Amino acid sequence: MKHTRGHRTSLQYFNCERANIEPFYCIDCNFQTQLTIIFKEHSKNTNRRTFQKYTCNHCHFKSHSCINFLQHSIKCVKVAHEETVCTWYNCDQCGRRYKYKYSLKQHKIFKHSYIDKWYQCGKCAYKTKEIPYLKHHMSLNHLNKTDVKAFECDKCPYKTRYKGTLKHHMTARHSNDHDVEWHYCKKCPYKSKFNSNLKSHVNVHHLDEKDIRWYECKECPYKTKQKTALNNHINAYHLNEADAKWYECEKCPFRTKQKTTLQGHMVGRHLDERDIKWHECDQCTYKAKQKYRLQRHVIAMHRDERDITWYRCNQCPYKGKQNYNLRRHINLHHVAE
Numbered sequence: 422m423k424h425t426r427g428h429r430t431s432l433q434y435f436n437c438e439r440a441n442i443e444p445f446y447c448i449d450c451n452f453q454t455q456l457t458i459i460f461k462e463h464s465k466n467t468n469r470r471t472f473q474k475y476t477c478n479h480c481h482f483k484s485h486s487c488i489n490f491l492q493h494s495i496k497c498v499k500v501a502h503e504e505t506v507c508t509w510y511n512c513d514q515c516g517r518r519y520k521y522k523y524s525l526k527q528h529k530i531f532k533h534s535y536i537d538k539w540y541q542c543g544k545c546a547y548k549t550k551e552i553p554y555l556k557h558h559m560s561l562n563h564l565n566k567t568d569v570k571a572f573e574c575d576k577c578p579y580k581t582r583y584k585g586t587l588k589h590h591m592t593a594r595h596s597n598d599h600d601v602e603w604h605y606c607k608k609c610p611y612k613s614k615f616n617s618n619l620k621s622h623v624n625v626h627h628l629d630e631k632d633i634r635w636y637e638c639k640e641c642p643y644k645t646k647q648k649t650a651l652n653n654h655i656n657a658y659h660l661n662e663a664d665a666k667w668y669e670c671e672k673c674p675f676r677t678k679q680k681t682t683l684q685g686h687m688v689g690r691h692l693d694e695r696d697i698k699w700h701e702c703d704q705c706t707y708k709a710k711q712k713y714r715l716q717r718h719v720i721a722m723h724r725d726e727r728d729i730t731w732y733r734c735n736q737c738p739y740k741g742k743q744n745y746n747l748r749r750h751i752n753l754h755h756v757a758e
Contacts, residue, residue, distance in 0.1 A: 496602075510522050515532065530550055572584050574591065578687075593614060606623065628646075653680075656678050658756065702715060
């Protein structure tokens with residue numbers, strides 16, 4: 422790459438006459454590639470780099486890739502069109518709305534029906550009102566691992582039973598940040614690679630108190646804004662050893678009732694130092710192996726007091742900067758009571 426010193430580089434983008442992605446190429450030499458990361462390595466040895474950035478006029482999306490920008494623009498315009506033109510099907514009991522009548526029907530069955538017919542799992546306490554969900558639960562939790570086809574990541578030890586989950590993993594862990602369509606929160610700096618994560622963020626942090634739907638534990642005072650969090654809480658603290666879902670490490674005898682704990686264990690104990698993606702604080706020398714630990718650090722050490730959302734205990738004067746601390750406080754001081 423020494424021959425590139427002194428060159429000027431630029432990016433050639435999408436040509437509307439073709440449907441495929443054109444390669445990036447150096448305008449001062451014959452070097453070209455279809456991978457952004459390789460092109461950036463090439464351009465490190467040059468005196469000037471000009472990366473054109475495309476910005477959406479309707480939201481905060483930005484990208485160096487023209488084709489990603491065009492794909493985003495189509496979606497963005499579609500969303501705006503749906504908000505003003507589409508016929509929405511509204512639930513008459515909770516106000517939620519759906520684009521499809523079938524989705525509204527499924528919502529009413531799961532959330533508002535009083536059907537006594539449940540389909541019970543024969544191997545654990547799980548039950549559902551729909552047979553497809555029971556089949557999915559059985560394949561996910563009770564099939565022999567040797568009988569299940571695993572989709573493996575070619576960049577890390579991760580593997581899963583579902584192709585879609587592997588695709589989600591690849592986007593979350595191994596995609597280039599410049600080539601991802603980011604979903605931005607309109608009320609704070611939060612952004613995510615997945616629209617579902619953005620929706621969860623808004624529900625947890627920005628809904629008015631009157632619009633929040635709380636999921637409450639029947640065994641203790643614990644409550645949460647997310648149903649999955651309640652299910653994880655019940656599995657971790659209220660199910661006996663036989664009925665609980667365990668997450669087991671494939672490399673040592675370690676096991677836990679919480680998936681995130683297993684993920685942290687794998688990164689902390691079994692991931693090669695060379696493969697670790699460190700998350701570094703941009704305000705001090707702190708770094709962490711897990712992104713959530715960096716987020717906790719920033720909230721605890723660097724966030725302005727005026728911008729902090731305090732999590733308050735409804736049984737005592739305790740308050741914490743993070744929901745995690747409040748949950749731990751409740752489990753330590755109030756669950757036994």
